[in-house]
Amino acid sequence: MQTTIKKEIVFEGVGLHSGVPVRLVLKPASSDHGIVFRRVDLAEMPKLAALWNHVVVSPLNTRLTNPDGVTVSTIEHIMAALAGCGVHNALIDIDGPEVPILDGSSATFVRGIVEAGLTRLGAPLRAIEILRDVTMEDGPVMARLSPATTLQIDFSIAFPDPAIGQQHKTINLANGAFVRELCDSRTFCRSTDVDAMRANGLALGGTMENAVVVDGDKVLTPGGLRHRDEAVRHKMLDALGDLYTAGAPILGRYTGVRSGHAMTNKLLCALFDQSDAWRWVNCDAKIAARLPGVGVSLADLDAVA
Secondary structure, eight states: EEEESSOEEEEEEETTTTTTTTEEEOOOOOTTOEEEETTTTTTTTEEEEEOOEEEEOOOOOOOOOOOTTOEBBBHHHEEEEHHHHHHEEEEESSSSBBEEEOTTSHHHHHHHHHHOOOOEEESSSEEEEEEEEEEEEEEEEEEEEEOOOOEEEEEEEEEESTTEEEEEEEEOOOOTTTHHHTTOOEEEHHHHHHHHHHHHHOTOOOOOTTTEEEEETEEESOOOOOOOTHHHHHHHHHHHHGGGGGGGOOEEEEEEESHHHHHHHHHHHHHOOOOHHHHHHHOOOOHHHTTTTOOOHHHHHTTOO
């Protein structure tokens, strides 16, 4: 069955790139509502459905837009939390142009959702089953969706800074794995990129408290890494959030090699352009038991790997 949250949850912070204070309220929604953002700071309170064909391609974040040019940016972390906690319907009121970055991960969103709890709705849940490989490539960058019985993510990254270097991880996201293994992994950047981003009006809200900053073999962020491979874990978190703009849970394997927000969106565009590459499936109890978020509890959050 489809789900929503039991009660409203409030999150406050600043946008990573805009630096603008923002208040976000996650609200329950009815069956078949999906995930929808609403800009309550604007007179008409326009809504933006969190769907792949409403995404503006960006290398730094995932941004939604509507025909009037209204946008909501950096949605990937809250989308990952909703996907990883098994929330299928929610209205997200936001009073600014960018989702708050909080600590740079999904952990605060996850804790709020898990503490609030979920309500089962009467409508059946559908998932998107991948039937054959769909691949997007751009030089050394690659993203692929392949058939699988659960949502799996396989990700590889390579950076010149030894503090990151080459990292690879594979996760089956069934049974709360996202909450235990990925949700607290923070966004990261190289110190050489910070000045360039700020010169271009980006990362204005970035601090050592909401991002992992590396310089060569050094981690500049106080306290260091939460995981030895925190960087690749965060890339997997981003991928889960971006994949949830498909509009439903995916049954398939996502493989990313140096991939990012833009490539994942291009992959979804390619998938839905090929009707023989996917199909809708009704989630019976057996399928539902394999989806992310099923059975998640605070114990999972307190036991992050």
